[in-house]
Amino acid sequence: MKPSPSYLTRNRHGTFYFRIVIPRPLRALLHGQREVRRTLKTDSERLARKRARQYVARYEAVFDKVLNMVERDELGLTEADYQELMELVPDFSSPQNESNPAEPILSDKEIEARQRRREIERLLTGAYGRPIPTELEQTAQQLLELSHAYQPTELRAILPKLRDELALGRLTGTRTASALPAIHRVDPAMANWTLYQVWQHRLELDKADTAEKSGQANYGGSLELNERFARVMTVLTNHKPVCELSKQDWQAAYDTARKMKVGAEASIDPPTPRDDLLTDDPEQMVGHERTNAFIDAIKRMQHHARTLDLTAVREDELRIKHVKKRESARTRDGKPFSAPDIEAIFSSYIYRGTPPANRTKAYPFWFWLPLIAYFTGARTNEIAQLNTADIREVDGHPCFDFCPDDPKAFEAKRIKTGEARQVPIHPRLIELGFLEYVDSQRQAKQKKLFGDGLTYLPPRNGETDHNKEGWAKAASKFFNESLLWLNDSGHPDRALSFAQQ
Structure with missing residues (x-):
């Protein structure tokens, strides 16, 4: 009888x-x-030989x-080589049984370690x-301690620098390796940068990426909001x-x-x-x-600062909690305008007829x-999109x-509630000549009631079912951000809210 190969054995159960x-x-x-x-997993010698030959070929190839890598000792094992070898590790022991339980699943922290x-x-x-x-x-x-502030994906680049600093510290004797802090080579040009400069x-990087069609560099509203966020971040970090x-x-900064x-x-x-921005009154x-949008903006700026080596503090090292739904009388019912607010709005040069010297044109929607908005309670976009x-x-x-249009229609009008409605024109608007203005637009064969000065801003990312830009963007920009349309006692930040009430 032909003897069994040396790689084939049989236990007492066959x-x-x-x-x-x-x-x-x-x-x-x-x-x-x-x-x-x-x-x-067989008691058939013929089948066992067949399976064993497959294992022999697999293991000997690895x-x-x-x-060959170890003997040449060129660059050592690559990650792929090591992973290929380690795929065999679970098989380098006897089959699992009740007395030899499987290795427990590692946590994320253990995997990172x-x-x-x-x-x-x-x-x-x-x-x-x-x-x-x-x-x-x-x-x-020491390297484990010094590299704690870096992400695992950054270690291959940063560890050699940390090792060199450790060796240099030992040679010069200027500081002990155990006391060596994490190394951050800050560009001198960035040494005084606040979060606003970050x-x-x-x-500037976003502007340089001409292939990107969205983002703060390409949309005025996003740019203005992020610029405002950057100023607030700088204040919350005490400049x-x-x-x-x-x-x-x-x-x-996250807490405040x-x-x-x-x-x-x-x-x-x-x-x-900083205290000027904060309140304890809900x-x-x-x-x-x-x-929550602002907290996310801080996280993005912190991450970008880390890529510039301006900070080693990671977001996951901090306790960052988003705010749960927050309601107040102001958010539930809206904050009504006071008599001085109304007086300020309607006493601007638009209604007094004396434009400033640097104004060379005006638009009817002003x-x-x-x-x-005052006489109908309609929202800004509902008025701006009127035909x-x-x-x-x-x-x-x-x-x-x-009334809304089909969402897929060209430059579609939309109503927030989705319900069309007819609102009588107030007699005071008629006295002020509103119907005459409408007739003049019709005679000029204008489709839009306020086509002079207002244009349709296409939706972002090609979404048409819910366009947040629409016809109101230019109007919102003017009433919210232009200080010249109000007098010195006006409140331009309240104008758009007024138009939405």
Whole structure:
């Protein structure tokens, strides 16, 4: 009878097993494991031989490849080589049974710790998986501590620098390696940058990316909002240079962001004190949606600052909580305008007839939009998108016909509630000549009631079902941001809210 191959064995129950000896040079990589032994799950010698030959070919091919790398010792094992070898590790032991339970699933923190350890092993030994010599263990622990502030994906680039700094510190004797802080080579040109300059740097990168069609560099509304956020971030960090912000400073910025008050203005020059932006009164705090958007903006700026080596503090090291739904009398019912607010709005040069010297033109919507909003309660976009055909008689009374178009239609009109309605035109608007203005637009064959000065802003990312831009963007920009349309006692930040009430 032909003898069984040396790699084939049988237990006392008649089941065949595969066995192969691990080459001596590879045992250190596999924690001293001497052989591979695994069940072939059969008592048929013919089938066992067939399966064993497949295992032999597989294992010997991997062993030969790794041995060749180790003997040449050029660049050590690559990550792919090490992963290929480690795929065999679960089979380098007897089959699992009740007395030999499976290895528990590692947590994210344990996985990250293992990744960090392996990168240091690669740096100190030249290959993944090689045991770190005893004399280098102290260096490995120091590198683990110094690299804690960096992401695992950054370690391959930063670890050699940290190792060199450790060696330099030992040679010069200027500082002990154990006391060496994490290294941040700050560009001198950025040493005094606040978060506002970090935002400006990111904006310039966005502008340089001509392939990108969205984002703050391409949309005025997004740009203005992010610029305002950048000013507030700078105030919440007490106008400090980013490279001087400690972990406690970052945490304080996130915590105080939850307590910002409505209407507070942040200035870089002159610097606004942080306390001027904060309140402990829930009724005066910014709504939860805007607050959460601002917190996310801080996280983006912190991440960008880290890419510039201005800070080593990571977002996941901080306690960052988003604000849950926040309601107040102001957010539920809206804040009504006071008599001085109304007086300020309607006493501007638009209604007094004396434009400033630097104004060479005016648009009809400047005059009519606040008046129509006052007498109808319609929203800004509902008024801005009106066609001349939307002014018509209903049962003998002139009315506004607020009606939506098909969302897929060209430059579609939309109504927030989705319900069309007819609103009678107030007699005061008729006295002021509104119907005559409508007739003049019709005679000029104008489709849009306020086509002079207002244009349709296409939706972002090609979405047409819910266009937040529409016809109101230019109107919102003028009434919210232009200081010239009001007199010195006006409140331009309240104008758009007025138009929406």
